[in-house]
Amino acid sequence: MDHLIYTAMGGASRTLEQQSVISNNLANINTTGFREQIAIYRSVPVEGQANERPTRVTTVTTTPGSMMGQGAMTQTGHALDLAISGEGWFSVQTPDGEAYTRAGDLSVNADNVLVTGTGLPVLSADNALIDVPERGSITFASDGTITALGAGDNPRDIQILGQLKLVNPEPEQLVRGDDGLFRLADGNAAPADPNVRIVDGFLEKSNVSPAQAMVGMIANARRFEMQMKMIQDASTNAERANSILASN
Secondary structure (H helix, E strand, O other), X not given: OHHHHHHHHHHHHHHHHHHHHHHHHHHOOOOOOOOOEOOEEEEEEOOOOOOOOOOOEEEEEEOOOXXXXXXXXXXXXXXXXXXXXXXXXXXXXXXXXXEEEOOOEOEEOOOOEEEOOOOOEEEEOOOOEOEOOOOOEEEEOOOOEEEEEOOOOOHHHOEEEEEEOEEOOOHHHEEEOOOOOEEEOOOOOOOEOOOXXXXXXXXXXXXXXXXXXXXXXXXXXXXHHHHHHHHHHHHHHHHHHHHHHHHO
16 A cells, blocks of 8 residues: 555656646747747656665656747737747847847847847847947848947948847757756857848747647646545555454
């Protein structure tokens, strides 16, 4: 009976952990550029007393990576909305160093610096912040080159502000941080990739499938109910056994 309860308890715990990952994916279904997080079960050896058998294992829920497929593109017509066509990432500056995102909902902050929707400065190809002229009109080329025309300036006086730092490291080199941004596993900065292309006036939606997420949540709920039923049955069997022993 103890083995049954322990096994069912472990399964229920893993189910709840996976359910939390799926719930987070579903909660970010409208988050621009969000990448679906993967949650899987894997076996690990049981660590305990020295005489434990090496064949004894338990399970844990792990999040080894993210689904890197591109999300749907939606046209906004906004000059500062950008989407990466195909593979690649925008580079942003965080308190912990350089990080990468697919969210291209950009804006200009009070200091006239180009930032993401969450307020993080966007990096240029030379790893600098991008200053925007006050009341300037900004345009983006497909390679990330930024041009601006100040209010009242002659169209021939267009300025080149720089170029967005667009990177394309291998997916297995990236790890997701607690802030939802991606970084290189070795802590270094990825080099700019001139082959990455952007589209202005578009945003990339989350790549989470609502239908698949809902199916996963329902399957986990049923699995949890089954494991709870096993624990209840084990408890009922134990009570019956104790009653028989007590009557003797």
